[in-house]
Amino acid sequence: MSKILVIAEHLGGKLNPSTARAVSAAAAVKPEIIDILVLADSVEAIATEAAKIDGVSRVLTIARAENAHPLAAVLAPQIAKAAAGYTHVFAPSTTFGKDVAPRVAALLGVAQVSDVMSVDASHTFKRPIYAGNAIITVEADAAHAVVATIRTASWSAAASGTQSAPIEALSLDVALPTHTRFVELKQGKSDRPDLQSASKVVSGGRGVGSKENFEIIYKFADKIGAAVGASRAAVDAGYVPNELQVGQTGKIIAPELYMAIGISGAIQHLTGIKDAGTIVAINKDAEAPIFEVADIGLVGDLFKLIPELEQAIG
Incomplete structure (x- = not known):
């Protein structure tokens, strides 16, 4: 039987929703055990949150000062050691x-x-290739452990229940490298919903025209309680910071509602919204590729249509 170890992602003492999505993928394998591994300097709050995820057998923790920041060079040797006995x-x-x-x-x-989007069997998975234009079936060698990354946009988050899985501390004898060190973390701060987990996202593209004009996107997103995204063209033009980029080289998202405003719809962008629920496109070019995937399309000037939509919403 399969035994799966899910690596918890967290920041600032809080578990990232991506962890529960990875648990959903693990459950699809129909394993005997699903354990979550939490690596941090202070593990208690994160482990308690992880223990409430449905389907989790145990939460294993490694508390070390070196784990205060998620440095791959430091975490990987500990994960590899903890993975002994696991099939995935x-x-x-x-x-x-x-x-x-x-x-x-x-x-x-x-x-x-990489990017597992569905599970066919314990060692057989589907993943996207060619910027999402094709889906390939991959069969891993059953004689060895499977290390996989889970395409979070393709999986709903496992629910959190009232039950709590047992939490166990691990003590591993692992020599950690010293050639990598944490300097600082720079990240944008916003009161808006997180782009990768938001149920509604409003994105702007090159058609918005300028950094100043992008305020219309922010204002509309705030009106409907949505996160803000952008196309690579908008990011490259300096309209918005790159953490808002949606697409193959940005964030892969799956909101219930995705609004593409002034975005032509390059294949790299469409890859990032492949699993979105309802896609609404606003563009003055009726031939824009975005209309081929949109559920609802509005052809016209976004600077006229957005205020009209705001007024209609009330």
């Missing part, structure tokens, strides 16, 4: 997971399976 090691396909999982795979001497 899953991490979310986020910046965190993409950083740490390849190192874990290398230490375990296996090839990584």
Whole structure:
């Protein structure tokens, strides 16, 4: 039977929703055990939150001062050691997971399976290739541990219940590298919903025209309680910071509602919204590729249509 170890992603003492999505993927394997591994300097609050996720057998913790910040070079040797006896090691396909999982795979001497979007069998998975234009079936060697990153946009988060899984502290004898050190974390702060977990996202593209004009996107997003995203063209033009980029080289998201405003719809952008529920497009070019995937399309000047939508919403 399969035994799966899910690596918890967290920041500021709070568990990232991507962890519960990785648990959903683990459950699809129908394993005997799903354990979550929490690595931090202070693990209690994170472990307590992780223990409430439905389907979790145990929460294992490694509390070390070196784990205060998620440095892949430091975490990977500990994860590889903790993975002994497990058939699978899953991490979310986020910046965190993409950083740490390849190192874990290398230490375990296996090839990584990336961006798992569905599970066919315990060692057979589907993942996107060619910017999401094709889906490939990958079969991992059953004789070795599977290290995989989970495409979080393709999985709903496992529910959190009232039950609490047991929490156990691990004590591992692992020599940690000293060539990598934490300097500082720079991240944008916003009162808006988180882009990767928001149920509604309003994105602007090159058609918005300028950094100043992008205020219309922020204002409309705030009106409907949505997160704000952007196309790569808007980011490259300096309209918004790159943490708002949606697409193949940005964030892969799956909101219930996605509004693409002034976005033409390059394939790299469409890759990032492949799993969105309802897609609404506003563009003055009726031939824009975004209309091919949109559920609702409005052709016209966004600077006239957005105020009209705001007025209609009330």
